[in-house]
Amino acid sequence: MERGIPAPGGAMYGELLPRGGGDPIPLLKPRLLVGRRESADIVLRFPNVSGHHCELSLEDGYWTVKDLRSSNGTKVNGNRVTEQKLEPGDTLRIAKHEYEIAFDPIRLGATTAAPEPAEMEGVFGRSLLESAGLELPPTGSRRGPDGPRRRGR
Numbered sequence: 241m242e243r244g245i246p247a248p249g250g251a252m253y254g255e256l257l258p259r260g261g262g263d264p265i266p267l268l269k270p271r272l273l274v275g276r277r278e279s280a281d282i283v284l285r286f287p288n289v290s291g292h293h294c295e296l297s298l299e300d301g302y303w304t305v306k307d308l309r310s311s312n313g314t315k316v317n318g319n320r321v322t323e324q325k326l327e328p329g330d331t332l333r334i335a336k337h338e339y340e341i342a343f344d345p346i347r348l349g350a351t352t353a354a355p356e357p358a359e360m361e362g363v364f365g366r367s368l369l370e371s372a373g374l375e376l377p378p379t380g381s382r383r384g385p386d387g388p389r390r391r392g393r
Contacts, residue, residue, distance in 0.1 A: 253298055254343025256282070256332065267343070270298040274334060275308075288312050288335040301350025303341060305332060312336070 256265040265282055272281040277291040284293070290310035297304050303326040307314040312335035316324045326332065332339045 253348060254303065254328075254341060256339040257342055259331065259338035259340060264342075265339070267296065267298075267303070272296040284334060284337060286335065286337060289337070290335075293334055298348060301345040301348040302326065303343060310335070 252266045252268060253270060254267040269281065273292060273295055274280055274282040274284065275291050275293040276284060276289045280292065292308045293310040294308055294314045295306045304323060305314060305316065305326060306323045307321060313320050315321065315333035316326065317331050326341050328343055330341050332341055
């Protein structure tokens with residue numbers, strides 16, 4: 241989908257719901273520039289928001305946020321990100337301004353569910369060498385309480 245093409249039938253692709261109150265911000269196109277400048281698709285008139293702060297893009301039913309090297313950063317669920325796939329209900333923080341993203345991945349064309357956080361924890365809970373099969377896990381079957389097991393013990 242191209243930037244500038246509205247949702248079919250005037251429908252929305254989702255909303256940004258300001259935390260702490262305020263009017264919802266409709267997500268009307270599959271690619272949205274967020275920033276302080278009037279040329280942005282979503283204009284946030286706050287001095288701590290960069291002119292071109294971040295970009296929201298829709299792909300395969302899920303939104304992704306990409307920070308555009310902003311001064312005050314973009315966070316998802318409290319973690320600073322350069323690019324991150326978003327889940328419905330995630331908290332998006334643009335500079336000091338928090339929003340909950342609301343959308344329906346199935347209605348937007350998702351064919352598979354996003355990975356569960358528990359699945360992702362397993363990936364980040366081990367070293368790259370271990371993930372590649374080049375290193376044994378620290379609590380693996382070849383390690384005993386006193387270090388590597390030796391044959392004939």
